[in-house]
Amino acid sequence: MSDINKNLLYNRVHFDLLLKLYQSSSYEFSSLEGIYEVFTAIACDGLNIDRASYWKIEDERLVCIDLYDRGLNTHFKNDVLNSADLPIYFKALKEGIAIVADHVLTNKYTQELKDNYLIPLGITNMLDIPVRENGTLVGVFCCEHRDDPRKWSETDLGFARSLCDILEIKVHRFKCHQLEKVLLENERKLSLITEHSNDGFIVIENKLITYISPSYSKLLGFTEDEVYQMKLEDVFAHMHKDDVEQVYATVYSSLAKKVKYFTYEFRFKGKNGKYHWREDSASVVYDEQGNYTNYIIVSGDISALKKADEKVKRLYSLSKRLNEKLLDFTHIISHNIRSNTSNMSMIIDLIDDCTDEKEKAEYFELLKISNNKLSETIFHLNETIKIRLENDNDKVAINVKSFVENALISMNGIIKKEKVNIEILIDDELELNTIPSYFDSNLLNLLTNAIKYKSPERNPKITIKAEKSSGKLVLTFADNGLGIDLAKNKNKIFGMYKTFHNNGDATGLGLFMTKNHIEVLGGSISVESKVNVGTTFKIQL
Numbered sequence: 001m002s003d004i005n006k007n008l009l010y011n012r013v014h015f016d017l018l019l020k021l022y023q024s025s026s027y028e029f030s031s032l033e034g035i036y037e038v039f040t041a042i043a044c045d046g047l048n049i050d051r052a053s054y055w056k057i058e059d060e061r062l063v064c065i066d067l068y069d070r071g072l073n074t075h076f077k078n079d080v081l082n083s084a085d086l087p088i089y090f091k092a093l094k095e096g097i098a099i100v101a102d103h104v105l106t107n108k109y110t111q112e113l114k115d116n117y118l119i120p121l122g123i124t125n126m127l128d129i130p131v132r133e134n135g136t137l138v139g140v141f142c143c144e145h146r147d148d149p150r151k152w153s154e155t156d157l158g159f160a161r162s163l164c165d166i167l168e169i170k171v172h173r174f175k176c177h178q179l180e181k182v183l184l185e186n187e188r189k190l191s192l193i194t195e196h197s198n199d200g201f202i203v204i205e206n207k208l209i210t211y212i213s214p215s216y217s218k219l220l221g222f223t224e225d226e227v228y229q230m231k232l233e234d235v236f237a238h239m240h241k242d243d244v245e246q247v248y249a250t251v252y253s254s255l256a257k258k259v260k261y262f263t264y265e266f267r268f269k270g271k272n273g274k275y276h277w278r279e280d281s282a283s284v285v286y287d288e289q290g291n292y293t294n295y296i297i298v299s300g301d302i303s304a305l306k307k308a309d310e311k312v313k314r315l316y317s318l319s320k321r322l323n324e325k326l327l328d329f330t331h332i333i334s335h336n337i338r339s340n341t342s343n344m345s346m347i348i349d350l351i352d353d354c355t356d357e358k359e360k361a362e363y364f365e366l367l368k369i370s371n372n373k374l375s376e377t378i379f380h381l382n383e384t385i386k387i388r389l390e391n392d393n394d395k396v397a398i399n400v401k402s403f404v405e406n407a408l409i410s411m412n413g414i415i416k417k418e419k420v421n422i423e424i425l426i427d428d429e430l431e432l433n434t435i436p437s438y439f440d441s442n443l444l445n446l447l448t449n450a451i452k453y454k455s456p457e458r459n460p461k462i463t464i465k466a467e468k469s470s471g472k473l474v475l476t477f478a479d480n481g482l483g484i485d486l487a488k489n490k491n492k493i494f495g496m497y498k499t500f501h502n503n504g505d506a507t508g509l510g511l512f513m514t515k516n517h518i519e520v521l522g523g524s525i526s527v528e529s530k531v532n533v534g535t536t537f538k539i540q541l
Helices: 012-023 032-047 087-094 111-121 154-185 187-194 214-220 224-229 232-237 241-256 303-324 326-353 357-384 400-409 412-417 436-452 510-520
Strands: 051-058 061-069 074-076 080-082 099-101 123-133 136-146 200-205 208-212 261-269 275-286 292-301 396-399 421-426 431-434 461-469 472-479 524-530 534-540
Touching: 012 032, 012 154, 012 303, 032 051, 032 061, 032 136, 032 154, 061 136, 087 099, 087 111, 087 123, 087 136, 111 123, 123 154, 136 154, 154 292, 154 303, 200 214, 208 214, 208 224, 214 224, 214 292, 232 241, 241 261, 241 275, 275 303, 326 357, 326 412, 357 412, 396 400, 396 436, 400 412, 400 421, 400 436, 400 461, 431 436, 436 461, 436 472, 436 510, 436 534, 510 524
Parallel strands: 421 461
Antiparallel strands: 051 061, 051 136, 061 074, 061 080, 099 123, 123 136, 200 208, 200 292, 261 275, 275 292, 396 431, 461 472, 472 534, 524 534
16 A cells, blocks of 8 residues: 555645645745745755755855755755856756656756766765746755655655745745835835835725836726726625635724734736736835724735645645546456456466476466566556546656557466457557556456456357547457346446446456546447347447
């Protein structure tokens, strides 16, 4: 089970650390250096490594902003690396490549650091993530391990990337909050500052708008004159209907309680009719009677932050779903490996019953081929757990005929013993974009069923046909076996633990897994069958 957990998107420790960081307030940090110190320390704890650091790119140099040494429990700064000495490494960063170096002395991106950095410090493994700000490369987050070699997992890479995403958010928010402080302390310089900010500013004095920054008008999507003409009800009219009540309650409740600082988020419809997310931070000055005399709003476009928030939620949901599937995955492992081991046991029985040395040698060759197929099956099963649901990037192009022929290798002993006649009607050039581990599992399940439920009255025959139709691949498996009584069992065929004959070794998982795999691949499966005539499965992908 531990090997499976290594392939999850996040483990529990990673998720808890990321969630705690994301929910923390930028007000908790007194400086940018403090933010980097927290993130480098958490990277060491989350990845269980010796060193983590953040390097800022300045004039074709990498300047160390913070480096945390876990063993010494100490932060270091101000080390410098020149791009002229590291052309390959710098080029990789600029191209946005995450450098995953399990062996730093042989990795092409890290070899340049060997003599002056890696060997003197005893570093054996590195995981470097480029950091961008508004699409521009600004630095690199570096994770380093010493002495004890390790292999970076997908879980490690996902954690490090998410850590960098949250770091970018925290740095951005910290800068925004620092700017707000400056604005509140230097109100008389407001006009000068706002001219150089991406955030929007509006000043209300004695309930009249006295200043609107150009950036505020741009943020709303209206001209300055149009904004000056707006009344409070006009602003609420442009808010998303689902946000009006909450914003209204926050503003008027805060004013009634004489709250000096408060924030609220909402979706605002610009002049072009499109909504975007905004966060307004209000700073209010009240007179002795409790009336507000000065009301300053700092407004920022947080659409990107909202997208990042949704990404975190999606990642958590995906991790949860993958965890829920672990139990089913153990059944898949048992079922697929059993197909191979049963075949090997069958060949061993044939060898034991055989007296002809030449025939024994032929069986032994079949056994070696079947053993190699077992190793391939185990590899595919390990890869299966990495699959992100409904992600076309996990699909690769395969030659359908070659893949089918290769699947038959894992069943060569059973095919020979049961005298199975297999006919393959597939064009040599036919290709399919698919997830190999799922496609292989589907082939094994359908082939195993066709042989397992053969008729005792005749030798089994299986016809495998594939062709393109209306942009889809149509794959059919037809056999002349026992068949299924569809009148009784049509709605149960693809159910979990459903069996239809009295085979003692039947588990009822094969067709259940096949249907689920095909649906993940975006396809469908149907069945036609007649008792004592045979069964045909039709798959559309």
